[in-house]
Amino acid sequence: MPFICFNQHGEITFISRKAKHLLGESLQVLPDCIDSGSFPKMQPYLKPFQGDTSLEVNMRGKDKLFLLCDVHLSWENKIATIIFIPKDEKMQVLEEKLVALKQRLASTDFELFEKKEALELAVKELNALSGPFLPISDKMAFVPLFGDITEEKMETITHHVLDAVNEGEYDEILFDLSATGNIEKQGLLKLKQLFSMIQYMNGNQVKLMGVKPSHARKLNEFAGDFNIQSERSLKAVLKKSRP
Amino acid sequence: MPRTKGGKLARFFLDGDAAGAISFIREQPSQEWIYLYQDLFTEAMYEIGALWERNEISVADEHLATGVCDYVMSRLFQLPENKEADKRAMFLCLEGEQHYLGLKMVNHLFEERGWETKYFGSSLPLEYAYATANKWQPDVIGLSVSIVYHLPQLKKYVEQLAVLPHRPVILVGGRLAGQYDLVQYTSGKCTVLNNLIQMEYWLKTFSDERISSSR
Ligand code: B12
Numbered sequence: 001m002p003f004i005c006f007n008q009h010g011e012i013t014f015i016s017r018k019a020k021h022l023l024g025e026s027l028q029v030l031p032d033c034i035d036s037g038s039f040p041k042m043q044p045y046l047k048p049f050q051g052d053t054s055l056e057v058n059m060r061g062k063d064k065l066f067l068l069c070d071v072h073l074s075w076e077n078k079i080a081t082i083i084f085i086p087k088d089e090k091m092q093v094l095e096e097k098l099v100a101l102k103q104r105l106a107s108t109d110f111e112l113f114e115k116k117e118a119l120e121l122a123v124k125e126l127n128a129l130s131g132p133f134l135p136i137s138d139k140m141a142f143v144p145l146f147g148d149i150t151e152e153k154m155e156t157i158t159h160h161v162l163d164a165v166n167e168g169e170y171d172e173i174l175f176d177l178s179a180t181g182n183i184e185k186q187g188l189l190k191l192k193q194l195f196s197m198i199q200y201m202n203g204n205q206v207k208l209m210g211v212k213p214s215h216a217r218k219l220n221e222f223a224g225d226f227n228i229q230s231e232r233s234l235k236a237v238l239k240k241s242r243p
Numbered sequence: 244m245p246r247t248k249g250g251k252l253a254r255f256f257l258d259g260d261a262a263g264a265i266s267f268i269r270e271q272p273s274q275e276w277i278y279l280y281q282d283l284f285t286e287a288m289y290e291i292g293a294l295w296e297r298n299e300i301s302v303a304d305e306h307l308a309t310g311v312c313d314y315v316m317s318r319l320f321q322l323p324e325n326k327e328a329d330k331r332a333m334f335l336c337l338e339g340e341q342h343y344l345g346l347k348m349v350n351h352l353f354e355e356r357g358w359e360t361k362y363f364g365s366s367l368p369l370e371y372a373y374a375t376a377n378k379w380q381p382d383v384i385g386l387s388v389s390i391v392y393h394l395p396q397l398k399k400y401v402e403q404l405a406v407l408p409h410r411p412v413i414l415v416g417g418r419l420a421g422q423y424d425l426v427q428y429t430s431g432k433c434t435v436l437n438n439l440i441q442m443e444y445w446l447k448t449f450s451d452e453r454i455s456s457s458r
Binding site for chain 2: 036087095
């Protein structure tokens with residue numbers, strides 16, 4: 001049994017062999033082997049009393065700062081004996097697992113958060129790539145749209161298209177819908193806004209091509225007043241501009 | 244039957260009754276987070292510490308209560324989509340320190356007041372803290388410490404983080420903040436805040452100074 005004895009002044013008078021093994025050799029007073037946070041809990045029992053008491057207390061281990069123990073304390077002839085039994089290792093292991101789990105949860109949470117941020121950035125980049133601004137000549141530019149026409153994507157595209165229009169002097173800007181899939185209403189409205197902004201900037205209507213029958217229906221449904229010129233193909237336009 | 248609100252909440256935590264805890268909190272006349280955290284959650288956890296000292300519960304019970312408390316906080320604290328934040332703060336516990344609940348509250352309150360934050364919770368080694376802070380450049384780094392043996396670490400953390408090139412403000416809180424003169428201990432390189440009311444006051448002064456210096 002690991003046990004120690006102490007007197008009314010808190011001076012340690014005896015340390016059992018097992019106790020030395022757990023707590024170290026050179027203990028002189030109680031604070032040497034009881035954690036400061038556990039001291040108040042022990043306080044009422046540090047003067048002689050009848051009977052005995054059992055408490056959960058953090059001892060200060062030789063190689064463990066906190067050695068959680070079940071402590072049994074009793075007084076006899078002005079000497080107290082503390083028998084202490086370190087808490088089940090199993091419980092320690094469980095505790096450690098719990099902590100590890102919590103930490104994992106927290107870090108996964110954080111990683112997920114960072115992944116989400118990275119993903120959002122990637123989507124933005126992808127969106128920008130889904131509507132590249134391609135100058136064909138000094139006067140003419142071509143913007144093929146890829147994938148679904150969504151609000152988010154159109155916003156990203158609006159950004160760089162307007163920048164490019166602003167920098168150049170393009171009279172004719174062609175948008176191509178051949179490679180697009182689903183058209184969302186909000187996406188189309190954004191696209192329409194972009195077209196009118198371009199018209200304010202260069203004075204010319206945007207030309208739209210690659211309009212499939214399904215697109216035409218959506219254009220009508222979502223934006224009946226969609227005021228654009230449409231062209232059959234890039235080839236036709238190029239032919240017209242360079243006779 | 245516990246008489247204080249903190250005591251009642253502690254009961255729910257110890258019974259593992261998250262649903263009970265949630266409705267108890269929802270019933271409170273004030274739903275302000277700073278008040279809920281200071282007067283209910285913190286009090287409940289302190290009460291749990293007192294119950295342990297009175298030998299009425301064990302450390303195993305504290306673990307359960309901590310889990311429930313954390314869950315309830317995470318469930319109830321939801322922020323509307325973040326507006327553009329212009330102030331950054333990161334929060335961490337010193338290496339080895341597992342008492343993170345207080346820090347989590349502080350992190351929530353900063354977020355609620357429009358800060359962008361990174362919250363690392365318990366036990367973040369100094370090298371990581373330093374590297375992240377150097378890269379992300381937070382205006383404020385908040386440290387939390389509860390265990391006495393971690394005080395020497397605190398000195399190291401404060402000394403290293405305070406001299407980062409962008410000179411962040413180092414805030415220190417936690418159980419020990421009110422018990423020792425940590426400012427002197429860290430050679431005056433940090434600001435010590437004992438509780439959430441002090442934190443709120445500090446935040447207000449910080450923003451006021453910001454506004455007047457940007458004019
Ligand atoms: C609950 C609890 C736990 C929980 C953890 C809770 C958590 N995740 O935070 C669990 C069960 C996991 C735990 C584990 C342990 N604990 Co413990 N624990 C407690 C207890 C009962 C309450 C702590 C708490 O949650 N307080 C509530 C929070 C909200 O308060 P707070 O941290 O002070 O934070 C407030 C302010 O300080 C401030 N704040 C905090 N951080 C910051 C940061 C900034 C920047 C700012 C501005 C403000 C701020 O905001 C908060 C809001 O009010 C205390 C008892 C006590 N009297 O404190 C013991 C206590 C802290 N634990 C203790 C011990 C010994 C342990 C263990 C070794 C287990 C054991 N054998 O007893 C392990 C050690 C784990 C580790 N390595 O860190 C001792 C420490 C003794 C010492 N010598 O230092 C205490 C004092 C108990 C005791 N009397 O012995 N513990």
